[in-house]
Amino acid sequence: MGELNQVTLEGSGTGFATTKLSELLAWARKYSLFKYPFVTACCGMEFMALSSPRFDHSRFGAEAPRFSPRQSDLLWVVGTISQRQAPVLRRVYEQMMEPKWVLAFGTCASCGGFYDNYTTVAGIDKIIPTDVYVPGCPPRPEAVIDGLLLLQDKITSGDRRPAIVKPREDPIRDLVSIGKKPSAET
Amino acid sequence: MSERVLQALKDKFGDKVVATHSDFGDDTAVVDPSVWRAACEFLASDAKMAFDMCTDLCGVDYPDRTPRFEVVLHLYSISKRHRVRLKTRVGDEYGDDAVVDSVVDVWKGADWLERETYDMLGIVFRGHPDLRRILMYPEFEGHPLRKDYPADKTQPLVAYREEAEAGVPLGKLAPFGPDEGMSFGRRPPVGPTEN
């Protein structure tokens, strides 16, 4: 840090050194996202797949769970949030230290999914700010990894607007189309 | 086989057994609420009946009928290996006066089932040791499985964020449309319907 201050004092613009510092911090933060897993429903199965060696999100520095919200940066909301759980989720979010991010894992956490009735909060963004939405019921682990990388990009750029993971090309579609004649209009 | 159970109920309770049937092999007796508890005690304690297991207890709302609710009890006898379904009908067309005797001290397992039926439909079990809501929170008003509870009515415990405060639209974002691409989803009405 001393060197960075030195750059500031040499007078090439105070803004310059500060930006570097925030970039350095962002770089450090994006590879050490301590997660708080708030796992409530079937999406948890996919979350386990994501954490296990095959997909292995520890490659991205996001594996260490902290079961105290005060020690975590990234709140994974995995599964359906019922109206009854909403105060708990809200409180966990409030107890987290800044800077903090929220990832909505699956359709239920993103918008309530097909639970469109008296039981369910129609998306966690109704109660807490959300950074990344991963659609899918449940999402494939690849989609969640895309979401994690999207979040890392957002941390680098300092962009706090919510973002949604784009669907990937379905590889099976190309296989199916092999041997099919192109249709008349193409 | 357990038609003998239905016959025994008819012999014992006479015209208080409102109806019986054995459709699809499920022997069913509908009894008057005044003998609900007596019928349960009889089925549990009589040596020939010996219904020692309460498989399920639930309620059904038929908004066009009076009495409006049906309380449905499924019983199984582990020693005699026979089953019976016992029903009773309570409640006026507004859903009031839906009161039936509790059977918790006949089968202990009916405790939470009666609480659930109370929570979801508002049927009161007289004599239940602890008749509180079990699934919904205490602040919840009304009974969500009644057919006149609005399908899209929620009662949030935490106030929802306002769009002004959040700075982003809080309606369902693309691709999370109102029906999630599922044809059976509830869509906003679009123009006049065909039929």
Ligand code: SF4
């Ligand atoms: S999105 Fe689908 S898999 Fe995930 S919690 Fe909801 S219903 Fe379960």
